[in-house]
Amino acid sequence: MDKREAAAPAATEHPLAGAPEQVAPASEEVAGPAPTVVVAGGGTAGHIEPALALADAVMRLRPDAKVVALGTPKGLENKLVPPRGYPLELIPPVPLPRKPTTELLRLPRKVRDSVRCAREVLEKVGADVVVGFGGYVSLSAYLAARGRVPIVVHEANQSPGLANRVGARLAKRVAVAVAGTPLPGAEVVGIPLRQAITALDRSALRAEARRHFGLDRDAPTLLVFGGSQGAQSINAAVSGAAKELADAGVGVLHAHGPKNTLAVQEFPGRPSYVPVPYLERMDLAYAAADVVLCRSGAMTVAEVSAVGLPAVFVPLPHGNGEQATNARPAVQAGAALLVEDAELTPAKVVKEVIPLVTDHERVARMSAAAVGLGHGAADEALARIVLQAAGVKPGGGR
Known part of the structure; x- marks a missing residue:
């Protein structure tokens, strides 16, 4: 999970809570012992x-x-x-x-x-x-x-x-x-x-997703989540750049984790910075975003690539370095940036992330590069x- 603080008591960190997806059964007649x-x-x-x-x-x-x-x-x-x-x-x-x-x-x-x-x-x-x-x-x-x-x-x-x-x-x-x-x-x-992710049409859901979270309809939007083991540094860096994000016209949807609090100053007339404890609807979160800043657990990288979101990956600085390894193919394909956890500061968000989110052509190129990376x-x-x-x-x- 990898793991994202998008997880909630009744939701998944990755995708959607609820019953198993209702998909038409295979057309072949089922026979023999049920496995x-x-x-x-x-x-x-x-x-x-x-x-x-x-x-x-x-x-x-x-x-x-x-x-x-x-x-x-x-x-x-x-x-x-x-x-x-x-x-x-x-x-x-x-x-x-x-x-x-x-x-x-x-x-x-x-x-x-x-x-x-x-x-x-x-x-x-x-x-x-x-x-x-x-x-x-x-x-x-x-x-x-x-x-x-x-x-x-x-x-x-x-x-x-x-x-x-x-x-x-x-x-x-x-x-x-x-x-x-x-x-x-x-x-x-x-x-x-889940098919809810692999079949996600972000463009078709964009307006609904923005309304669902109370985000600006047209502003370039950054999705942020940190994971149950690694929200703290991401929370501090991104929320610390809230004014600069607002000044640049960037909206933010930030899942800070149910065990964390996040105080963000409001800037009237600017795109909303929306902090939430967790994300019950990852499909809508992905659809609402233009760029995502998150950890690079294997599941997260697979989902972000599948939906075609440009990413700023911040690998957890623990374990055996697998999160950096997970992010490498997307970075090499031009679909993502990699920022080390120790380097993630409000100043880094201002210098690296804001120019990316506000560059429509660059976002489009990175999105195209992301598609096809997964299976x-x-x-x-x-x-x-x-x-x-x-x-x-x-x-x-x-």
Whole structure:
């Protein structure tokens, strides 16, 4: 999630809350046993949203399928999964180091308990395949499924975490978002995204989106969000440039995070600076914007590219540098700028961001460069891999 503070109690960080998307079922007659797919990707929206996009795609290809999500009691999946209409089974969390260390040796009891609970879930629901997206839940799911249920791994980042490094050695199929991901047998499919994002017509929704958020109808508009782990520096830098943004005629939609407050001075007669705790409608937020300033988690980069938004990416200065790696293709394609977190100040916003947002021709060029960077059909591509791993045909039968 990656993760954006666009997440809310009843919304996703990435996209839209609500029931699974209503899409016409596959035209083939469904026959044979209905498959049960268990998706494991709890913890952050960056793991959960691809899992839910896959779930929606599985249901389009096999409307008779059952998809069950695996999560932990305190994970964000408790807020994101039930509104989408999928059952959620909970197991004890096992926080993992990013790399094998002596810390991992101190976790055997927690790992055993979590794996036992995961195995009980797999047996209870009659799992035909387990799909892991990384994070706390996935390792337990992989170990529980080993030798019993086929495993499919999806890795969104070019630098895989520990769970997926282990899972890939046990998996029947391994899917990755980008070429060069160091996992055995990796197949590049992209990141599964909801159809509400991949089919978004920003131009058609622009006027509605501006009204929805109370933004100026015609002003160039900057969308800002920071993520649950990284809103503070973005909030300070952009809100600190509020006067200069207003003076330049730039409107702002700023999701500052439900745990943060953001005091922004109003400037009468200028485009609105609209602070919100979170974004319940990411589709409208994307449609309202001309440029986005945000972190560069894998899911965020995929969505921003899919909708054709020019971006100013500010990678989180933590982890193993995967957020900078995620942003690199968009930067190289001319669709984005990259600003290091330590360099993001109000002065940097004035110097780099305002000239971009107010340059209509440059925005148009960057938007065109963004389109085509992603894999718009990644959700169904991964769904077909998953059904094949389970020995099930997309249209029915085995």
